[in-house]
Amino acid sequence: MAVITDPTSLDGQAQPPQVYEIEDLIRPSEVEQLSEAASTRPQGPEQTAQLQAQVVQLEAHTALRDATAPVPRLVRGRYRSTDAGHQLELRVDVDGLRPTMRVSGDFFQTSGATTSYVGSFVVEAPAITSEPGVVKLEGQGRFSFPVASRHVRVTIPRAAGLPPRPAMATVQFSAGAAAPGATATFVCSFVSPHFRSVQLEQDSVAGTVPFLSYDTGSLPQPPTSPSRTLTVPKAYQEAGVEVQMAGAPNIIDTSAAGPNAKWDEAELHNAMVNHFSLWRDAPLWQVWQLVATSHVDPLVRGIMFDFSGAFQRQGCAVFHDNIKGSDPASQRAQLRTYVHELGHAFNLLHSFEKNLGDPPQPLGPNGGFGDLSWMNYVQKFQPPPPAIGGPAAYWAAFPFQFTENELIHLRHGFFRDVVMGGKPFGRGAAEVDMDLFADPVIDNSGLALELRSDNTFRFGQPVVVELKLSTSDLRGRTTHGHLDPKDGFLSIAICDPSGETKLYRPPMRRCLDGDAEIRLDAERPAIYKSCYIGYGKEGQYFQQPGRYQLRAQYVSSDGSRVLSPIHQVTVRMPRTDDDENVAELMMGDEQGMLFYLLGSHSETLSSGNAALEEMIDRYSDHPLAVYPRLVKGANAARDFKYLSADKTLSTRAANPHESIEQLDSVIRASLEDRGVDNITLGWTMRRRARMEARAGDPERARRTMDQMVEVFRRRTSSPSVQRYIEMQAERVKEAVTRESR
Template sequence: MSTASGDPTTGTAGSSASPVTDLPSTEEWTSGQEQEVATAHTGTEPTGAVEAIGAEEQPVPREQAPAAALPYRPVSGRYRGTGGSFQLELRVDVDSIRSGSKVLRRLSGDFFSTSGGTTAYFGSFVVHSPTVTTSATQIVVRGLGTFTWQAGAPVVQVTVPRRRTDQSPGAATVQFLTTSGQAGANYVCPYVSPYFRVVQWEQDSVTGKIPFLSYNTGALPRPPGSPARVLNVPGAYTDAGIQMLVTGGANVIADSSNGWTDSELHGAMQTNFSLWRNVPQWKVWLLVASGYEGLSGVRGIMFDAADSFQRQGCAVFYDLIKGTDPESQRAQLRTYVHELGHAFNLLHSWQKNLARPPAPLGPRGGFGDLSWMNYPQNYQSSSGTSGTAAYWGDFPFQFTDNELIHLRHGFYRDVIMGANPFATGAADIDPELFDEPLVDESGLRLGLRGTRSGFAFGEPVVVELKLETTDLRGRTAHGHLHPDDGLVNIAIRQPSGRTVLYRPLRLRCVDHDETVRLDTTRPAIYSSAYIGYGRDGHYFQQPGTYQLRASYQGADGSRIVSPVLSVTVRHPVSATDERLAELMMGEEQGKLLVLRGSDSPSLRSGNDALQEIVERHAQHPFAVYARMVKGLNAEHEFKSLSPDRTGLTVRAPDTKSAIEQLSPVVKVSEQGKGVDNLTLGMATRRLARAYARQGDMEEAGATLDRLVRHFDTPAFKPHVVEAVRAQAESTRARLMSDFGPG
């Protein structure tokens, strides 16, 4: 809610509002508003970009059919009016605006305060269960609203005259009343559009990657009663009542064969998204990139979740979803709609109860949702079928009702791009969400342990996750054990007693079926995760004892919960320790630890702090983390778009710097004084690649040999040693192929 005083429901005047930036996009209030004002006079949608995604039919001329013989036009849609110093954007959802469109029987609206030449967002409301009274001349919708402020007149009554299809839509009269029936403010809102919200979508692609166009839903089996039609991404949102205006002039930008990192994607958005500003606006960018660097199987990502203006950018990765056959086209449609859904602040189907406020899960813990936001391979039907084939056999190409409520009627700042953070910001959760199940017959066990017995204040908190089978016959499970993949969650009870959820900076969508068999030959899989920093900032901001618990969401819907892990963060014992903690605990340093380094100008001060640790505190234990971040970043190229948005600048790997930084990281960690063993394996393989890049294949091989010897001791279980050996040999083969002689 803005700083404006007064109550738009009672008509009380207040002081002028402070101009802020969280208002509808400039285009919607200027050129877009002019276009929609014309629409309000004619009752038709503007032509042009809208026609490409299915504009509303034009009114039937009077001479073709008498008015009395024509049906009534729907009253649902968007209306806009003013009263005093407030503007009201009203959404009426009581009858079908087009064939097949769901009716949610709701009212909602957003208020904006005006002062001079400025407009500022004030607040929102929704009426979830109104009464609807229909007569021959009008429709009256009335109910008690839920507001983002303490409304003085919380009862909302909307009256819309009924018009025939050859007539222009009538204006909605909005009356606010107190609970005792006393009249409050009154607004007359002319009709604007049959769409509840309008979003501008800009899509760019890298060289050689062809963006998805459309899919014929009749090309493959579909649910009975689901019509065969040619469906594209804007059409999927049209079904939801959202107008997706495709901006012209899509750019084709240079690509790199090594894939794209999170920081490179964010930099590309800031450079190449022509509509981008760090303000809330109904605008979103999607990049069709080649691949994602660092993790196989990622088909898409909503990468803009690390700053104060989130959800403005997402990407799909062409190399994993390409294809012209119907199955590939269908999967591409789902991936595009899914990633854009995250930009609207929609969570995965099985994660909605972790939102703030929590939303109810659908059937089978959310895996039974027939939604764009579910993973096909995780789907579980009420009839007992499951998996990808069952999903597509049941899926009618739509969002669930609860998702439609959010898209159409969610509070303004919860939906508009660039406003409330993904999953709505506040991190508090109900601790009971992580209680142990009363019955557990999953055959799986989840372990959680700290990589240290205690962490110094400011030290990166890293935990190790272990999923093992308890069934001697073996069990099959999905292999997505890292919390960034969205199928493992970690709750943190802080020393204050507050329980928060670790929320990763990025939302990787690994919607492919990666299964592992856990049995006597391979009883467990492992992952390590830095959980010290996420979307809510630093989670371990004070010394004390923290209680951690992890939850693994199995592919069959099972929820396996780890035992509680106690983690101690020690008090600093010297002035140097306090200074090092300050250097490690900045927001930018947290992002650099998550991203494993970046050249982004927006993280320059964080890089400077890490450089100070390396230069002035080289013997301090924290130096190993600063060196690792700088070494990993140096070993990898960094891509950035040129200011003219046509070229790609690639900073080549700095192998000398990478070796200088990573060598002591590996040496100290082998002695048990540095990073955890899983991170050691990663850092060692990257060090070997640095040697290979500069032509020293002998030292690259020796580095990998030392890695295997480090683990090939009785301290590690045989299946762990074999996994390390396999990783080393796979890395050796790739290095020989990429950098070897010949």
């Protein structure tokens, strides 16, 4: 208990030193009484002076008591037990900044020099008892594993002293009041006021300027949001997550990389596996962020690009050219982009696609488009009508914080659902509910979505589907043209022959800048997109013969959710030994990634490349040989930026002659109806034309484009599709003419 020594009496006379208990000092009410007596009662001069002296002394004692009295310490934060063999990391979130009123924790088991994750729990809305000197929290827990002792009680003393000392938390797990007696008890020491701690390794390409900080008061913001200077770590600190910068950032020299400053997914994938010094094949609180120049798609401002497999969500990139600038608006955009992309590494989905998580999460206002969150798209912000949306409305209302549900995930999501390298992006503990893809009761969107493909696929054949978005409104409709699943607006559910339904999750997720609006009307009634869905974050999606049901969902610009009819495909059993051997060469994880990336020179995919080479060499006449040739031809057509482990960047130049040879084989097979789909065929012919021009034969390139126009005049009767093919051909011809001058 705090004490003071006072050598002066209340009448101002010197006295021997005395000890006073803080709680025994005269209270403020007594000061008020004496003050009133000195000012209102009839007193002589000596009595008045004596009362005034007492008032002065009492005020001094009161001020000293207020300054030295113990302040109740917040119990918020992270605690950790030190039990031999077992460890509990506890998170208490019932006071402090934006408390979510939860208690959660993760269990680990230690064996020798290794520690393994066991499971997690959370208590939502625990009963809170605050008594003098102690806080008790208790309630029924939700566990990630079967357990009988679901009742959780946490006891935390409110430590006395100046300053308040961190307290120990005692956690008891029992079967509850019906079966008294704790079955397990952990004593946890206070570790940090942050609920989680992450190491961020950030590197940048030469010529970019990594973001530092933004003063939120620089531009208009909500009056309820305090002005403050935010860095990326500070933004996450406000969410209860500590982000520590891991070592000095590296600046990657690009002088040897040639003039192409644009990055594609294959190059980013290779950069992370070679360059991320903290990367491990394990769930760890570590993430890498690359500040790159620009993406090959100019609309992309950020991407989560780590590849599929057991350990995901460990790397992301932001593209400086789309957000650069030192003015307040540019600095604000940089802050949002950096925080947004790291949010994906924590397994946070876009605001408008949280219902497609696994398990599904509730959507915010207007199907999520009205969320004031780091995870929403600024340009897509649209609160419920008649409120005005768009960037200006977003920034005027955005408080620079995550939503309540996002806070709960960041602070109390089960370990593997949040930690980098844990569960795949968007995955929790349940399977996708096909009711999420149920037909709406009312559909006034004016849009129609169709998913189509061949009805049968050979075992091991890459499953490619075509998406068609059209208008059903004679007056026309305006929407966006993002039909690629990696952009987040198009989702495909896959129900396999066993009845299990999964959501197709591409290996990489892109975040777009700009609306890319299109008008669908009589002049252009539909747009098309070809998508490879055979491989994603969960590996191969068509691993067994049988019948599959597919259904797609498109989220339009106004938030409407447009569903395709169910499309059925059959994967046939292998008929010969060669079929089985070919399928084995085609269906590895590395091969799936190469099909997705359309090739790569990354050493981490060398086994996949070797298998595809063997496929071409040994089974060149097999119908599926067209797909390895497509991968090899596409890869040979790119100037591949290679970021090595020693942090040097070089470029492996394209090989036009090899590309032309392989793509020719693809085109010939496709013209005989034993090759790729129409959209991929058109892409292949355009790519071959560019390589022909680069090899020094622009006239041959123009003939290839004329051939493409003629091929699709025979293959489609749609005037709008024919016009679009002609436009694509003219664009390539113009580029060839320009580059050959």
